[in-house]
Amino acid sequence: MAFNIHLAGEEQVIDNGSYLPFPLILMESGSLIIKAIRMITASPAFRSLLSGLIRQQAGELFDVIDYYKHIGDIYRTYPSAASLLKKALIIEQGGITLPGEPFK
Numbered sequence: 001m002a003f004n005i006h007l008a009g010e011e012q013v014i015d016n017g018s019y020l021p022f023p024l025i026l027m028e029s030g031s032l033i034i035k036a037i038r039m040i041t042a043s044p045a046f047r048s049l050l051s052g053l054i055r056q057q058a059g060e061l062f063d064v065i066d067y068y069k070h071i072g073d074i075y076r077t078y079p080s081a082a083s084l085l086k087k088a089l090i091i092e093q094g095g096i097t098l099p100g101e102p103f104k
Contacts, residue, residue: 002071005054006062015051017044019095041095049090 005011013020019041026036042050078084085091091098 002074004062004067005058007064007067013047013051013054015048018047019044020047020050043092043095043097045097046090046092 020043022040022042024036024038024040025034026038027034078087
């Protein structure tokens, strides 16, 4: 999921040491029918990392056209979830940070 704090209005992610809930909505693209709604969580470590990256992002200049071009470049470079996972800063399953090299 591509995200930029500059497009999120007044949204914030505060690093408060707790789990981070994410509402997940699965929608069928052709019909726009909602197929599932779930609440998932990310660990406090994920929340802390995300909070820091968002603060960094908020301090940078933002150009919406460059942003969407960059997203296109990323999807062309990493066309599958598996290829993206190789570059992940942190990997979680069920709100638990998986072993490996989190916080690269």
